[in-house]
Amino acid sequence: MHIKQSLQQLRQLIETESARYNRNATDIKIIAVSKKQSIKSIEQAISAGQYIFAESYVQEALAKIQNLNRPELQWHFIGPIQSNKTAKIAQHFDWVHSIDRLKIAQRLNEQRATSLPALNVLIQVNISNEASKAGISPEQLPQLAQDIISMSNLRLRGLMVMPRQTTDYKLQRQSFAQTRLLLNELKQSLATKLDFSLAGLLDNLSMGTSNDIPAAIAEGATMIRPGTLIFGSRD
Ligand SMILES: *Cc1c(COP(=O)(O)O)cnc(C)c1O
Numbered sequence: 720m721h722i723k724q725s726l727q728q729l730r731q732l733i734e735t736e737s738a739r740y741n742r743n744a745t746d747i748k749i750i751a752v753s754k755k756q757s758i759k760s761i762e763q764a765i766s767a768g769q770y771i772f773a774e775s776y777v778q779e780a781l782a783k784i785q786n787l788n789r790p791e792l793q794w795h796f797i798g799p800i801q802s803n804k805t806a807k808i809a810q811h812f813d814w815v816h817s818i819d820r821l822k823i824a825q826r827l828n829e830q831r832a833t834s835l836p837a838l839n840v841l842i843q844v845n846i847s848n849e850a851s852k853a854g855i856s857p858e859q860l861p862q863l864a865q866d867i868i869s870m871s872n873l874r875l876r877g878l879m880v881m882p883r884q885t886t887d888y889k890l891q892r893q894s895f896a897q898t899r900l901l902l903n904e905l906k907q908s909l910a911t912k913l914d915f916s917l918a919g920l921l922d923n924l925s926m927g928t929s930n931d932i933p934a935a936i937a938e939g940a941t942m943i944r945p946g947t948l949i950f951g952s953r954d
Pocket residue numbers: 752754775797798881928929930944945946947948
């Protein structure tokens with residue numbers, strides 16, 4: 720299917736599902752996951768009005784960012800982060816969704832140029848408690864969040880999850896609902912440490928991939944991360 724058509728269908732889906740839950744469709748951003756997709760496919764998405772893209776592999780992402788070289792594009796990093804890649808991420812990305820330990824946050828904070836706006840970051844939570852999955856445990860979340868909010872070159876913007884894959888709509892909603900509650904609890908626990916303007920920015924739930932978008936919207940997703948749904952299968 721054409722990328723333009725799948726984006727149109729996705730925008731329609733967001734309209735329908737957000738209306739069902741009395742949400743504003745404009746509060747839900749499409750983060751198009753372009754990992755392992757060609758420059759040509761990304762260009763097609765851009766022609767169809769999509770400007771926000773997410774990548775998981777640093778080298779691959781840099782090649783695309785440099786090749787496309789368009790300031791209106793916004794790049795999000797969503798993959799596992801190795802220490803030796805943080806400098807490149809700090810330099811070239813606008814958002815990072817996959818922070819799950821202090822050391823990585825510290826390095827990004829040190830390496831983000833002060834001439835750039837603060838790097839927007841989300842903490843990845845291992846919401847289904849899977850041994851194989853990246854993400855911090857819910858128990859360790861408050862401490863990491865507290866450490867990050869004191870870093871001047873990072874801006875804590877919310878949480879990201881990648882729950883255990885299931886086609887069961889109820890189970891999908893359960894994981895996303897847990898994430899929503901976790902963010903609420905976190906905001907309450909940080910309330911005395913955040914000034915009002917910062918607290919207002921800590922409001923993002925990055926959740927929902929190609930197979931569970933309606934459940935994510937039902938539970939408050941503000942950023943959805945479909946890849947194959949937009950671009951088709953990856954190389
Ligand atoms: C690959 C990936 C996606 C996109 O998954 P699809 O099934 O292609 O929609 C979303 N989020 C993360 C963290 C990913 O690694």
